[in-house]
Amino acid sequence: MRRRYKIGAGIIAGLAIGVGIAMWSQTAEFQVLDAQGEVAKKQLDLLIFASTLSLFVMIPVFALVAFISLRYREGNRKVHLYRPTWDHSNVAETIWWGLPALLIGVLSVIIWTSSHDLDPYKPLVNDKKPVNVQVVALQWRWLFIYPDEKIATINHLTIPEKTPINFTITADAPMNSFWIPKLGGQVYAMNGMSTKLHLMADSTGDFNGSSVNLSGKGFSKMKFITTATSETQYKEWVKQARAAKSLDWEVYTQIAKPTEKTEKQSYKLEDAMLYDKIIEKYMPMHETSGHMKEHGE
Amino acid sequence: MLGKLSLDALPHDPIMMGGAATVVGALIFGALIVTFLKRWKWLWSEYFTSLDPKKIGVMYLIVALLMLLRGFADTLMLRAQQVLSTGDSQGILSADHFQQVFSAHGTIMIFFVAMGLIFGLINLLVPLMIGARDVAFPLLNSVSFWLYIAGVALINGSLIIGEFSAAGWLAYPPLSTLEFSPGVGVDYWIWALQISGIGSLLSGINFLVTIFKMRAPGMTLMKMPIFVWSVACSMVLVAFAFPILTATLSMLSLDRLIGTHFFTSDMGGNPMMYINLIWAWGHPEVYILILPAFGLFSEIVATFSRKRLFGYTSMVWALALITVLSFTVWLHHFFTMGAGANVNAFFGIMTAVIAIPTGIKVFNWLFTMYHGRIKFATPMKWFLGFVVTFTLGGVTGVLMSVPAIDFQVHNTLFLVAHFHNMIIGGVVFGIFAGITYWFPKIFGFKLNERLGTYAFWCWLIGFLLAFVPLYALGLMGAARRLDHYDPSMGWQGLFVVAGIGVAVLGLGMFFQVLQLVYSIWKRNENRDTTGDPWNGRTLEWSVPSPVPVYNFTHIPTVTSRDDFWETKQHPQADTRVPFEAIELPKNSGFGFAIGVLSALAGFAIIWHIFWLAGVATVAIILFVIIRTTGEHDSEIVLSAVEVEQIDAAARRKMTAGVKK
Numbered sequence: 001m002r003r004r005y006k007i008g009a010g011i012i013a014g015l016a017i018g019v020g021i022a023m024w025s026q027t028a029e030f031q032v033l034d035a036q037g038e039v040a041k042k043q044l045d046l047l048i049f050a051s052t053l054s055l056f057v058m059i060p061v062f063a064l065v066a067f068i069s070l071r072y073r074e075g076n077r078k079v080h081l082y083r084p085t086w087d088h089s090n091v092a093e094t095i096w097w098g099l100p101a102l103l104i105g106v107l108s109v110i111i112w113t114s115s116h117d118l119d120p121y122k123p124l125v126n127d128k129k130p131v132n133v134q135v136v137a138l139q140w141r142w143l144f145i146y147p148d149e150k151i152a153t154i155n156h157l158t159i160p161e162k163t164p165i166n167f168t169i170t171a172d173a174p175m176n177s178f179w180i181p182k183l184g185g186q187v188y189a190m191n192g193m194s195t196k197l198h199l200m201a202d203s204t205g206d207f208n209g210s211s212v213n214l215s216g217k218g219f220s221k222m223k224f225i226t227t228a229t230s231e232t233q234y235k236e237w238v239k240q241a242r243a244a245k246s247l248d249w250e251v252y253t254q255i256a257k258p259t260e261k262t263e264k265q266s267y268k269l270e271d272a273m274l275y276d277k278i279i280e281k282y283m284p285m286h287e288t289s290g291h292m293k294e295h296g297e
Numbered sequence: 298m299l300g301k302l303s304l305d306a307l308p309h310d311p312i313m314m315g316g317a318a319t320v321v322g323a324l325i326f327g328a329l330i331v332t333f334l335k336r337w338k339w340l341w342s343e344y345f346t347s348l349d350p351k352k353i354g355v356m357y358l359i360v361a362l363l364m365l366l367r368g369f370a371d372t373l374m375l376r377a378q379q380v381l382s383t384g385d386s387q388g389i390l391s392a393d394h395f396q397q398v399f400s401a402h403g404t405i406m407i408f409f410v411a412m413g414l415i416f417g418l419i420n421l422l423v424p425l426m427i428g429a430r431d432v433a434f435p436l437l438n439s440v441s442f443w444l445y446i447a448g449v450a451l452i453n454g455s456l457i458i459g460e461f462s463a464a465g466w467l468a469y470p471p472l473s474t475l476e477f478s479p480g481v482g483v484d485y486w487i488w489a490l491q492i493s494g495i496g497s498l499l500s501g502i503n504f505l506v507t508i509f510k511m512r513a514p515g516m517t518l519m520k521m522p523i524f525v526w527s528v529a530c531s532m533v534l535v536a537f538a539f540p541i542l543t544a545t546l547s548m549l550s551l552d553r554l555i556g557t558h559f560f561t562s563d564m565g566g567n568p569m570m571y572i573n574l575i576w577a578w579g580h581p582e583v584y585i586l587i588l589p590a591f592g593l594f595s596e597i598v599a600t601f602s603r604k605r606l607f608g609y610t611s612m613v614w615a616l617a618l619i620t621v622l623s624f625t626v627w628l629h630h631f632f633t634m635g636a637g638a639n640v641n642a643f644f645g646i647m648t649a650v651i652a653i654p655t656g657i658k659v660f661n662w663l664f665t666m667y668h669g670r671i672k673f674a675t676p677m678k679w680f681l682g683f684v685v686t687f688t689l690g691g692v693t694g695v696l697m698s699v700p701a702i703d704f705q706v707h708n709t710l711f712l713v714a715h716f717h718n719m720i721i722g723g724v725v726f727g728i729f730a731g732i733t734y735w736f737p738k739i740f741g742f743k744l745n746e747r748l749g750t751y752a753f754w755c756w757l758i759g760f761l762l763a764f765v766p767l768y769a770l771g772l773m774g775a776a777r778r779l780d781h782y783d784p785s786m787g788w789q790g791l792f793v794v795a796g797i798g799v800a801v802l803g804l805g806m807f808f809q810v811l812q813l814v815y816s817i818w819k820r821n822e823n824r825d826t827t828g829d830p831w832n833g834r835t836l837e838w839s840v841p842s843p844v845p846v847y848n849f850t851h852i853p854t855v856t857s858r859d860d861f862w863e864t865k866q867h868p869q870a871d872t873r874v875p876f877e878a879i880e881l882p883k884n885s886g887f888g889f890a891i892g893v894l895s896a897l898a899g900f901a902i903i904w905h906i907f908w909l910a911g912v913a914t915v916a917i918i919l920f921v922i923i924r925t926t927g928e929h930d931s932e933i934v935l936s937a938v939e940v941e942q943i944d945a946a947a948r949r950k951m952t953a954g955v956k957k
């Protein structure tokens with residue numbers, strides 16, 4: 001018996017070491033649990049709800065494991081009922097087909113409604129006019145195009161707070177995934193495709209963003225900071241960005257070359273169709289139409 | 298003449314040279330030992346050319362356990378890199394090398410460790426459990442094994458000559474296309490998997506036919522041991538899923554070899570199609586591994602609780618339901634591709650639904666223990682560890698079945714923790730339990746219990762230390778596969794904890810190696826003298842340990858589930874039936890030859906040495922034609938007298954070495 005206590009002590013000590021070291025890294029921040037946007041908050045609520053629901057399975061299972069293992073162990077001094085041929089009970093089996101089915105039934109309703117409510121393609125609505133941002137994953141950095149503001153940036157994203165942001169996302173690189181955990185879930189960035197994501201920051205602040213899908217040797221450098229500012233600051237920022245160097249197809253082809261340089265850049269957008277052209281590069285008709293040639297490819 | 302092959306293909310970087318040296322060194326060391334012991338001929342005639350599924354099973358186990366060490370060496374590098382590589386430090390590996398290492402780690406652990414161990418146990422146990430002397434197609438079984446070895450050879454060969462894929466264990470295009478991965482790494486990945494995958498498919502068909510056609514008289518489907526049911530379900534999945542893998546890999550290799558556009562991102566190719574196809578194989582693959590583990594646990598729990606398995610019929614239906622459902626959930630691996638709310642919701646719900654039959658199995662195991670007399674031998678400890686870790690992994694899996702939650706944890710270390718939770722806590726624990734439990738049946742002596750217990754606790758604690766931090770890191774926003782991260786994220790502490798966990802896992806493996814060596818040394822103290830050391834329930838325990846080549850002197854007639862147990866409850870007068878002659882398949886080097894030629898063909902295609910690929914392929918076809926046409930003397934017959942002698946010798950041997 002004593003050895004068992006030792007083993008138990010070992011487990012607790014081990015876990016304690018773990019927690020201890022974790023606390024030591026005090027800068028750590030649970031980004032997913034620290035939601036700063038409407039979408040992330042709803043996703044967090046779901047995570048908490050589903051985790052709570054799962055306790056209805058975990059607690060009985062762990063309790064049963066402990067209870068049955070101890071009570072019916074061979075060495076138990078108090079001898080309990082032994083029924084070697086008892087192998088069926090309609091009541092018991094109905095309970096454990098029924099109970100999990102019930103829980104999964106509840107969860108299925110949640111899955112259905114939340115998939116629609118939190119569909120990344122569904123625009124967010126409030127009284128503000130949404131800001132459109134076109135996201136292009138490059139090798140290995142992020143290009144953000146603001147078609148309405150006629151600016152573009154590399155590796156930094158500035159958005160006004162409490163305003164719906166409509167992202168359209170593509171790649172001119174291997175597949176990436178575009179993710180700003182504090183604002184909400186990710187969506188893939190793919191060549192020749194345009195995916196959508198709708199997010200909103202509830203307050204001002206700096207939020208980490210990154211690629212979460214392996215895209216080659218510079219993958220771990222594909223990080224950016226999302227800065228949510230007040231509306232007036234945002235307008236000010238746009239004005240400043242417009243004063244920067246200009247971005248047309250020719251400049252773009254330079255930017256799109258593989259690089260592991262991560263400096264932030266700002267550009268004045270000269271070519272309003274840039275995003276569409278990046279997608280069209282991968283379209284089958286591209287070779288025959290000669291469409292790109294006009295733009296000096 | 299030599300295609301793309303040149304001296305540049307040899308490793309230059311010191312760490313890569315270390316890897317190559319280890320592989321070459323291990324091969325030379327092994328060869329020297331065999332030469333020194335003068336065992337080459339024995340190895341060839343007793344193992345390499347053997348068509349006995351028990352021998353083939355042992356070879357699977359040995360190779361797969363060696364590959365486990367290889368995969369674990371990768372783990373050590375990955376953990377070291379992620380502990381060290383933050384801020385100004387770039388760690389010990391370059392980004393490209395780091396990506397090769399995790400790609401190799403995943404590929405090896407799934408295809409060459411988990412699959413190898415599962416097929417090893419299936420080979421060892423299925424014929425015995427159904428009261429058969431052999432599998433349906435013994436020669437094909439040997440071919441399957443040698444195709445698996447060809448895959449092992451190619452993936453380890455990539456350490457010495459050339460490089461391995463850096464595109465992850467599933468090599469998503471466009472990253473894996475020629476445009477972004479021009480080297481031979483992805484080709485190594487394709488051909489190692491393609492060749493061993495064909496072996497798996499052939500095995501799947503072989504065991505399906507074995508289970509459906511070769512059961513002992515009286516063993517109806519509902520009287521089969523539950524492990525055999527789990528294997529039947531798993532092999533149905535193999536038969537349906539592996540052709541998808543073969544086709545997908547073929548298309549990817551055509552893209553890379555002759556410039557087709559199945560999965561390229563331009564010219565009408567569609568990488569999303571690849572991702573769908575690879576998961577249409579990949580999700581069932583998870584169940585191909587876990588279902589037999591469920592089966593192993595079912596047998597073990599019943600034996601050590603000394604009670605019938607509770608809810609056998611429920612268990613069978615749960616297995617069947619999981620088999621069907623596992624083909625309806627593949628899209629949950631990419632909810633984030635933008636498929637739309639209805640599609641995501643459908644696949645999310647199907648995924649959650651799988652939790653029902655899986656949960657039922659857990660309750661049935663627990664109620665098998667209820668009203669039992671539970672003996673906590675090491676296999677049972679693995680079972681308890683499994684219930685705890687697997688429930689945890691199941692819960693995190695259900696969380697991720699909600700698409701809106703998945704968007705926040707997909708491709709993070711949370712996901713990595715989840716699937717290791719299922720594969721280590723489920724498959725690996727199951728296999729360790731199974732190996733411990735059936736070890737005396739295979740080798741004639743038990744493994745040391747105390748060292749086994751140490752190993753178990755190291756694995757359980759090590760597992761929790763290594764992967765609970767990854768759950769936390771995922772929620773902190775840490776993507777998987779990062780070769781470097783910013784110190785301001787504050788992740789390093791948890792990576793250190795995970796590293797400690799891996800060290801504890803390593804200690805567990807050390808105890809297992811020690812356990813094996815010590816048990817062999819002290820084998821006479823732990824002899825299985827009866828053939829039934831655990832008070833077993835199924836037919837394999839009715840024959841001597843180790844099992845004679847023909848398995849059963851007389852094919853048993855089965856009257857109930859757990860037939861051997863029932864027989865023991867109602868012992869009948871020993872009615873001696875005369876021995877009879879037994880036909881067995883003759884040894885054949887055919888499988889070995891096909892394996893060698895396949896590895897050669899694969900290697901040649903990887904390096905664009907097309908003449909050699911052509912020669913090897915033609916040779917394979919010729920071998921098959923010669924072998925499958927005309928008359929062959931492919932069987933040997935043991936006379937009744939010989940059978941009697943072997944039987945007597947096997948029974949004598951069980952008790953011979955024991956000190957009284």
